[in-house]
Amino acid sequence: MEMATQVVRTAKAPQPVGPYSQGISVGGFVFVSGQGAIDPTSSRLVGADIESQTKQTLNNVKAIVEASGLAMRNVVRVSVYLKDMSDFKRMNEVYKSFFTDTAPARTTVQVTALPLPEMLVEIDAIAYRD
Numbered sequence: 001m002e003m004a005t006q007v008v009r010t011a012k013a014p015q016p017v018g019p020y021s022q023g024i025s026v027g028g029f030v031f032v033s034g035q036g037a038i039d040p041t042s043s044r045l046v047g048a049d050i051e052s053q054t055k056q057t058l059n060n061v062k063a064i065v066e067a068s069g070l071a072m073r074n075v076v077r078v079s080v081y082l083k084d085m086s087d088f089k090r091m092n093e094v095y096k097s098f099f100t101d102t103a104p105a106r107t108t109v110q111v112t113a114l115p116l117p118e119m120l121v122e123i124d125a126i127a128y129r130d
Contacts, residue, residue, distance in 0.1 A: 003027050004026070005025065005026045006026070007024060008021065008022055008024065008025055008030060008032075008064055008067050008068045009021070009022055009023075009067065010022065010063050010064060010067035012040055012067070013060040013061075013063040013064050014035070014039075014040050014043060015040075020033050021033060022064045022067075023064045023068060025129075028129045029127070029128055029129070030064075030065065030070060030127040030129070031124075031126055032064045032124055032125040032126070032127070033064075034079075034081070034122045034123065034124040035060040035064070035123055035124070036057055036060075036116065036119045036121065037052070037053035037056040037060075037120070038056070038060065039056065045116055045118055045119060049090075049120075050082075050087040050094075050120050051090055051091075051094050053119070053121050054090075054121050054123075057121050058094070058095065058098045061124075061125050068127065070127045072098055072099060073101045074127040074128055074129065074130070075099070075104045075127045076104050076105065076126055076128045077106070077125065078104050078106045078123060078125045079106070079107050079108075079109075079123065079124050080095070080107070080108040080109070080121065080122075081108075081109060081110075081111045081114065081121065081122040081123070082108060082109070082111070082121055083110070083119065083120045085110040087120060087121070088108060091121060104125070
């Protein structure tokens with residue numbers, strides 16, 4: 001049995017700059033592509049610190065989740081990619097303000113590079129339509 005996939009699009013998150021979608025809905029799941037601290041209006045990186053970049057990044061994730069008809073409470077899995085693991089605690093303070101109900105399962109790793117040299121964090125997510 002083939003499941004229909006649906007592309008999730010919104011002007012409230014940065015537009016893809018390559019061959020990928022902001023999000024894909026299939027079955028009961030919504031897969032949100034990795035987001036960074038890019039302002040969807042100007043297409044420019046927002047903030048020079050981990051707090052402001054995490055907030056913008058999660059606002060982008062939230063916009064895509066909401067464009068699929070879901071809410072952040074539906075997010076069940078998150079991956080966080082940090083340029084510097086010493087930013088973990090400060091990133092986490094912002095992160096927890098977006099997940100006030102049950103926190104999703106999460107992996108956080110340090111990476112050697114992100115798409116832009118000044119980018120400090122990238123986050124992707126999986127949400128479930130119950």
